[in-house]
Amino acid sequence: MNHRSAILLIAPLAAALTLPSCGGSNFVGTPGANSALPATPTGAHRSAHSWMKTAGHFQKLLYIADSGSATVKVYTYPGLAYTGELTGFVQPLFDCADNSGNVWISDYGPSGTLYEYAHGGTTPINELTDLPYPYACAVNRQNGNLAVAINVETASTHLGEVAVYHNGSGRPSIYSDNNFTLNSGLAYDNSGNLFVDGFAAGDVFHYAELPTGSSTFTDITLSTTPNSPGTVAWDGQYIDVADLTNTIYQTQGASVMKTITLKLKQDTLRGFFVPSAKQVIALDAYANVAGVFHYPLGGSPKARIKSGLNTPWDVVISK
Numbered sequence: 001m002n003h004r005s006a007i008l009l010i011a012p013l014a015a016a017l018t019l020p021s022c023g024g025s026n027f028v029g030t031p032g033a034n035s036a037l038p039a040t041p042t043g044a045h046r047s048a049h050s051w052m053k054t055a056g057h058f059q060k061l062l063y064i065a066d067s068g069s070a071t072v073k074v075y076t077y078p079g080l081a082y083t084g085e086l087t088g089f090v091q092p093l094f095d096c097a098d099n100s101g102n103v104w105i106s107d108y109g110p111s112g113t114l115y116e117y118a119h120g121g122t123t124p125i126n127e128l129t130d131l132p133y134p135y136a137c138a139v140n141r142q143n144g145n146l147a148v149a150i151n152v153e154t155a156s157t158h159l160g161e162v163a164v165y166h167n168g169s170g171r172p173s174i175y176s177d178n179n180f181t182l183n184s185g186l187a188y189d190n191s192g193n194l195f196v197d198g199f200a201a202g203d204v205f206h207y208a209e210l211p212t213g214s215s216t217f218t219d220i221t222l223s224t225t226p227n228s229p230g231t232v233a234w235d236g237q238y239i240d241v242a243d244l245t246n247t248i249y250q251t252q253g254a255s256v257m258k259t260i261t262l263k264l265k266q267d268t269l270r271g272f273f274v275p276s277a278k279q280v281i282a283l284d285a286y287a288n289v290a291g292v293f294h295y296p297l298g299g300s301p302k303a304r305i306k307s308g309l310n311t312p313w314d315v316v317i318s319k
Helices: 003-008
Strands: 016-018 026-028 060-066 071-077 082-086 092-097 103-107 113-117 126-128 137-139 146-153 158-165 173-176 182-188 194-200 204-210 232-234 239-242 247-252 255-261 269-276 279-284 289-294 298-305 312-318
Touching (some): 060 092, 092 137, 158 194, 194 232, 279 312, 289 312
Antiparallel strands (some): 016 026, 182 194, 239 247, 279 289, 289 298
16 A cells, blocks of 8 residues: 555545635645544444543553444453443544643544543534544643644645644644655654654655754654654654564654664554553554563564454554
8 A cells, every 4th residue: 555545534525615714824624535444433423432441540541443333442451351431533643741731632523623621521512613534643742732734735735834733722823744645653852842644746755844943844764764654753752763564763853863663463563652661552543452572672462452442543542
């Protein structure tokens, strides 16, 4: 499967949608040609969220955006015991958490919504509806800003941009690097610098930084380039960039400090999260498996969630 097609995913044919009062930018939903993701049903009313059987406020929780089942499945961490699930989505693809343990869910679709849940909560405490087809998200731990990857895809325009909501609310500011034709992943470091990967013209890997306080991206050429742009994460010291097969690139600036190869059944690495200096949780999407691996050694998983998942796309820990 073409790597760009894997990022585009499925999406209904969409009409142009206009972002309110933020430079008047127009955004068109991504057509999902050649996607390997299964179709998902229309989201139910928000009151349909399942009750989660846990006293979740006293433990870490693992949230998996399970795109194929249109749910977000929740597990204890590190025990990996199934706790419950959040329902009523169209296609939940990405999730991210803030300092308070609140979790944002990016529900991909032409009238896509970003839902915020309190740690262990079963109904949203906030909803953002400005963006069609919201993609990867990240929270700035310095100020609570929420960054969301968005992609403009028309017959004549292919542009990856980033929307940033101040403290996770209001109208977003839009930031562009015209070298991006499509954005894939993004992450903040501890200083509030935002790192984004995706495709440039010719469907080649592209990577850039939006420094804290700046409105202009700085392009970065890595010393070793991933095969394809995947999820981006902060491990507490390095920015990690994944490809869409089985490798995570531990980076510092333009330098790749280490390449981490994971032993996956289908080599369909999608979301991953680094909860500590010794562990990484990674999703083998088309094998329907979530694995806990040694970090930064990689290799075979030391624990797995191997049942109950349907095309898991992203993972985050809330605490």
